[in-house]
Amino acid sequence: MAATDFKDYYAILGISKTSSADDIKKTYRKLARKYHPDMNPGNREAEAHFKEVTEAYEVLSDPEKRKKYDQFGQYWKQAGPGPGWSSAPGVDVNNFDFSQFGSFDEFINELLGRVGSTGPTAGRNPRWNYNYRTSTGGPTGFGGFENASGVGDRAAGTSADREGTITLTFSEAFQGVQRRLSLGNEMIDVRIPAGAKPGSRIRVKGKGQLNPYSQQRGDLYLVVEIQPHTFFQFDGDNLVCEVPVTPDEAVLGSQVEIPTPDGTVTMNVPAGIRSGQSLRLRGKGWPRPKGGRSDQLVKIVIVAPKDISATERELYEKIRASRSFNPRSHFQEIHL
Known part of the structure; x- marks a missing residue:
């Protein structure tokens, strides 16, 4: 992602970086109601705002995603640590300036001293792409998976399965939906069955990486994420x-x-x-x-x-004057 494409999720929600999880949730609900398509039929600008605030909420409401976003900024999706990927020993990236790199791949190539990097001082190996996960763990993402020329980077016995995420609306997850996805130069149609829930894993057989030893492709696993709903x-x-x-x-x-x-x-x-x-x-x-x-x-x-109207006030006052029920009657029995 280019620096100009960076989205300030805090600014989108109109909150500060010190806002609590409750503040984020309350702010999102308020904005989601304001911009929801059902409240603004035919208003594309409101729909765009709704998608933006929903995207911002998905990241900032998740403690792990928020931590990565605060630390890595525009490269938070590519950044570790994550499942199966721990930071290199002795490397402190807390105050590292990522703006000097065109992508997170360039930073990794720089860090590991790979030949041919397009980063500030080192090179890039075109066979290496971080947007996939093998069964032994690794960075995650969907789209731009490692091409066939990169299989040589794997050790013998490594699974050729790969994993990505797919985001659905509540309606799509409830009813089921068919999506066309791009895997590099390959387009595939994936049917998501009705009733998918957050964390559901959809298996697409034979759409993983090519195993150099068996010459067979592994499977693709899509992990379902569902956009928050304003009511359900x-x-x-x-x-x-x-x-x-x-x-x-x-x-x-x-x-x-x-x-x-x-x-x-x-x-x-x-x-x-x-x-x-x-x-x-x-x-x-x-x-x-x-x-x-x-x-x-x-x-x-x-x-x-x-x-309330004057009539309603008068009737409420009559109820109060004649009310026999006291919800605090048991307070007399409370003592230290």
Whole structure:
């Protein structure tokens, strides 16, 4: 990535580098609601903003990604340490200036003294590309995998499998989607089945590296990432959402329209429900691998109105004057 392509995720969200995880989450939810395509139909600028804030949140909400982003800046995706890749002994990169290199590959080639690098003082070996992972570990990424001329860099017995990530929207993951992907000079069509969840691994047979010993190609594994949704979240196999109700709905009970992944349903809210209680919509959650759906858990949040009419105020005052229920009656029994 060129320096001019660098995205300042903190600036995109309008927060500082010292912002807490809770601040990042609250800010993202506010911006996501503001720019969500459903709230701005046909507004491409809002859609672009929504994608930007979602991308920024995906990085800054993940402690490991945020640490790499803070340390390596525009090269954070290529940078280690990561699974199967530990930093070279005695190398301190905490205050290293990466801006002098055209890419992270150039920095690595410089560090290891490879011949022919295009970095500041050393050379680059065209056979080496860091955008793949073997079964023995290594840097990750998708696209630009090592070409066939680079297999000689591997030790005998190394797996020819490779791994990358694929990012889906909630809708794509729920319904399933077909994607056309580029593997260097090769284009492949990959079908993602309905019900993929974060961390799911999709195996594409025969699309890995060429094993120089068996002359057979390994497999490609795609790890699924799902963009955050403004309403739904995962809770294990189930989906969870928060639904606000008014005090009168909580006291008297009511029927509330609830969004689900495949449409709106009517849910009965029982009289006397408490804020924080969860109701279950059976079979309205996420698709299961062997068929059927998980459940959708609806967390009730009682919301008191801030602006009320004179009539509403009068009625609330009458309720307060005649109310027999005291939710704090047990306080008299509390002592040290």
